[in-house]
Amino acid sequence: MKLSIRHDTTYSYADEVCTSIQFLRLTPQDSQRQRILQWHLELPRLVRSQIDPYGNILHVLTLDEPHGAIVLTAYGEVEIDRSREVEPDSQSPLPFLRSSHLTQCDAALSAFAVQHCGARRDRAALTELMHALADHMPYSPGATAVDSTAAESFAGGVGVCQDHTHAFLACARSLGIPARYVSGYLCTEDESHLASHAWAEAWLDDGWYSFDVTNRLTRPERHLKLALGLDYLDACPVRGMRRGGGAERMQARVQVSSMVQVQR
Template sequence: LDPYGNILHVLTMDEPHESIVIGASGQVEIDVLRECEHERQSALPFLRFTRLTEADAALRGFAQQHCKQRRDRGALIDLMHALHGHISYLTGSTAVETSAAEAFAGQQGVCQDHAHAFLACARSLGIPARYVSGYLLTDSDDHLASHAWAEAWLDGAWYSFDVTNCLAKPERHLKLAIGLDYLDACPVRGMRRGGGTEQMHALVEVSPQLKVQKQ
């Protein structure tokens, strides 16, 4: 387990190799009626900014403009919708090292950038917020490789805010990991030494499982 409670699997390869294939499968049961998640751990570490979630003057002003003095769920839902309108979803417009400030200034990004911008705004308001990576049950192929959203600490619980889809309930979300930003919660991360080049390809299938009631 890492400091955030995520389960980690570590692989070390010290022999020459051409490829590594990682496969995983499972079943997830989602309670569509649950709107928040309670935890005993302190939420204060999620007030800390990182390089990817640093709030510059533009992000701080944007958060203050849309939330003003409000620090409740309604304010963050308004913020979620405002960020969705400001940062257009465009595949390939940013990279994994793009910061929230850069995506906000360019007004383009993907779900990772939406989540980072939300974290930057929420933390600038004094609200603990964390990055969530996982998968989304959807008819679109845009988020199948991986999806990202944010959770904010309000009234003693974590509430979800999916800026990309303007969803404030995690009724179609499969949580994989949490962290301060993408680098803490990305599904696969690694480093290597040696020559050559590398590429990573992901193939994901998310489908509903129908329950059969016994007679």
């Protein structure tokens, strides 16, 4: 399957910003499951890429001159191998047993994980956990904030893909299963779900398996991976800081579509 992606992000400010730094994880990488046919970034200035501690491609955009807006655009085409369910990895999965502020597991999450997985530590158990979390936390845009923790969103009983993923990570790690946060894009006909997406991967049988709680999917057939980490802060496509500017307004538009492949 071939996917076409365009991601436009615009930040505008009430006053001029003196200086700003944007950390951009907007560039996907080739893997056994996805092949990057072409990919482009359009930024206010030329920025060199680097690799962050989790192996993601990172661009650090620094603007030292006063500015009233920032426009970021990423677009390209990617081919997805829909038959591949597992992603092998030569690196140790053990770092993804660590918790973080956003994925801290409390007593309620721990009990929920045991309730649905018991002593099982296999894909079927985590699939049951995925469905149980989707039932417990219906998709509800605007019900949580970007800094909501797994425990907070679980207690509130609602969330978006970020909250679903954090709750799954908290549960999986409490069971001793390495799990990591994935940011990327999803090709879907459901316009109520933004094409910019997040899901989890868990280490089972010497490979990473996907668990998309929001869409109840365990096969990443229409998913394009951008970045990964312990939680949202490690893997979010755009994260920044600034001095000055006053009130901020952010507009994001993501378009993901399937490209028709013509056989010759």
